Amino acid sequence: MPTPLPHGIHKRSLLRNDVYQSIRDAIIDGTFAPDERLRDPELEAWLGVSRTPIREALLRLERAGLIVSQPGRATIVAPVDPAATSNARQVVAAMHELATRLAVPALGPNQLAAMVAANADFAEALDADDVDAALSADDQFHAVMVEASANAMIPEVLEQAMPVLRRSEYQRFSTDAARHSISAHAQIIKLASIGDSEGAALATRENWLSLGAEQDS
Secondary structure, X not given: OOOOOOOOOOOOOOOHHHHHHHHHHHHHOOOOOOOOEOOHHHHHHHHOOOHHHHHHHHHHHHHOOOEEEEOOOEEXXXXXXXXXXXXXXXXXXXXXXXXXXXXXXXXXXXXXHHHXXXXXHHHHHHHOOOHHHHHHHHHHHHHHHHHHHOOOHHHHHHHHHHHHHHHHHHHHOOOHHHHHHHHXXXXXXXXXXXXXXXXXXXXXXXXXXXXXXXHHO
16 A cells, blocks of 8 residues: 555654554554555655654564565565464463463452453444454553553563564454454453452463464464
């Protein structure tokens, strides 16, 4: 797909992280297709920023496995790699399992209520076929456990592993298969509410691993 037309979505004061997120999200939702060439001048015109934050974002995206740099030739969107996606899924599942195991003993009523609300938003977004809103609500749901775990290494590892997995998530959340996560989330909340950290951790792990059930079958 051609680079989106410039329309002032970003200003020169834009944080580098926002540039990274904009390009990342365009790869995840298919605006930039696998094997498509990314050209600096077109990205500059689209985002309204200089080359420096764009090059920094592209380096981060390369480390995350979403783009491939060919020195002296081109920067292209990485093809979908089932093995890399599977590896990322395993790491993400393990990190969220750990976060939940650490978090459950520290959860209070407000955090459980936030998870219930996020799951309701998730279900509503799926009913409306709003993939972006569903992804956002799913992030909010799992972020409760990550934050409550109080382990600063977990979000760092997730930031590295999630971008590759996100493309698979985006596709799954476009189908009815995503509705399985509504009941999976509810089970996690139920187990957490009774203080069953081990059960909630395992349920969280299975929720993330189920992301690849259809692709791997």
